[in-house]
Amino acid sequence: MDQLSLSTLFIILGVLLLISAFFSGSETGMMSVNRYKLRHLSQSGDKAARRVNFLLERPDRLIGLILIGNNLVNIAASAVATVIGMRLYGDYGILLATIGLTLAVLIFSEVTPKTIAALQPEKVAFPSSFVLKPMLRILYPLVAAVNFITNNFLRLLGFDPKNAGKDTLSAEELRSVVHDAGAMIPSRHQDMLLSILDLEKVTVDDIMIPRHEINAIDINADWSQISRQLMNMQSTLVLLYRGEIDDAIGFLHARDMLQVVTRNQDEADKPSLVRAVREIYYIPEGTPLSVQLIKFQQNKERIGLVVDEYGDIQGLVTLEDILEEIVGDFTTTMTGQAVETIAKEDDGSVVIEGTINLRELNKELKRNFPTDGPKTLNGLLTELLGDIPDNPMCLVIDDNRVEIIEASNSVIKSVRLLPKRKRTKRKSQD
Structure with missing residues (x-):
């Protein structure tokens, strides 16, 4: 290396930094790619998606390959930078090379490529698979040896490497995915998917x-x-x-x-x-x-x-x-039951029948009446009051203002829901 010119050493250092950036970006891109979209593309016959999916089946093997390559490149870059520093500044060049190389690696080989890969994981992961898959075959003995040591160490710490790469979604996580789909899934279809997830909670x-x-x-x-x-x-x-x-x-x-x-x-x-x-x-x-x-x-x-x-x-x-x-509701039902009427008034209040189902009321008017007890508004009001009121009266349930309009000896027939009060922020006085 002493016989190489400074210009050649700088070119070698630049190439090593680019290779390091490739490994850093590939790692982030591979780990950030949408696994469900990837499986869909793979099943559709996309060759690049199949390569990425193959690599991600064993994340420990993929990470081992990338880190082996990245560390080899970074160590080589450190050696080249040290030679350049000593040629230019003597013994002080070692310190200057360490500082300079650290900044260069952070900016050009770590932060920048990893940020790009995090923003566009597919555009980084798919091309990277062209290089990583052949590399895995070439360096497989070394990767396997490293994985054998690390996997056994992980087992001592209580982790099972066999569970890596197996993604499952709970009902709540799937709900979040549907919500985050945005315009990709029409709102009507989102409501239907969420309703299916709610079937287990409703009896x-x-x-x-x-x-x-x-x-x-x-x-x-x-x-x-x-x-x-x-x-x-x-x-x-x-x-x-x-x-x-x-x-x-x-x-x-x-x-x-x-x-x-x-x-x-x-x-x-x-x-x-x-x-x-x-x-x-x-x-x-x-x-x-x-x-x-x-x-x-x-x-x-x-x-x-x-x-x-x-x-x-x-x-x-x-x-x-x-x-x-x-x-959602059909226009008719096989039992021919009449749907409870909900009449909206000019002042923003709503007049409804007391026998309306609380879940339907919450869904229709975006309210938050409790549904873990009585199933109808009449039942809820009767439980709270302990009796059927003889005269019209008002009460507040959470933030719902309810006015009982008509009641008989056995049931509350009609109720008016008043508009929710708008909460105004108090201005602090200086």
């Missing part, structure tokens, strides 16, 4: 039609009364029961109603009405919607009665109810 109790709202007919009533109910029934599905709803017989569909009602209107048609019903499918209360959706599919059912631990009927759930949790 049939949260969306069921309460037992007192189920369209049902007592088979013990007079045939004339039953026939009149059937003729005036707007629902496509009716539950038949004996005496009380807990003694349910089965469901009667619209086409079956039509066949029965058009026959002779006498007592003899009651048995035919009972024979026309369809078997009841029961659902234990507390069943998550994700589980119930699969059960509906496996059992080829579309509707079921929710029962508690004593077998008492609590409500009714349909396949459409679960699908609405994902895609």
Whole structure:
């Protein structure tokens, strides 16, 4: 090296710094590349993506290769810089070369290439794979030896190198990914994906039609009364029961109603009405919607009665109810239940029915009523007050101002939600 000219030494030093920048940028680019996008491109046949994916299958091997190359280059650059410094400044050149090389490595071989790689990982990682994959084959014995030592040392520290490169997402992490997708996924599709993730948190109790709202007919009533109910029934599905709803017989569909009602209107048609019903499918209360959706599919059912631990009927759930949790409300439902009206007033307040479901209310009006207890607004207000109020009154639930407009002896019928107060910052006085 003593026989080389200064200009040649500076060229060699420059080349070594560029090679060091390549290794530094490659390391950051490889580690920063989007693994899920990479797998998609790899499965689509992108050759560069396949090379990068191959290298990332064993991150310990890739890091070992890059660090071996980077350290060899940096040590060589240090030796060249030392020779240059001693030629120019004698013994003081060693100190000056150390300081100068440190700054040069930090600026040109570390910070700059790693920043570029972090900003554009694919544009750095894909071209780098052209060089790194052949290098891995050439230096494999050395890389394997280094990895053998480091992996055993990692096991002593309690880490398992075999788990490297295995990326999994939890439901909450996947939720964040969907939120961060931005314009890449339409907002409507984002809402549907998030709703699917929420199915495990929501149970049939949260969306069921309460037992007192189920369209049902007592088979013990007079045939004339039953026939009149059937003729005036707007629902496509009716539950038949004996005496009380807990003694349910089965469901009667619209086409079956039509066949029965058009026959002779006498007592003899009651048995035919009972024979026309369809078997009841029961659902234990507390069943998550994700589980119930699969059960509906496996059992080829579309509707079921929710029962508690004593077998008492609590409500009714349909396949459409679960699908609405994902895609939003349909214009009609197979049970024909009327959707609770929400009337917006000119002053910004909202008048709603007391029987509205709290989850639907929170979703529709962006409110934050608690849903871990009662399922309806009437139930929540009744629980908080401990009674049904005789006169209109107002109360505050968290930051929701509620005015009870109309109530009967058994239920709060209508409620007005007042607009949320705008919080104003107080100006500090000097």
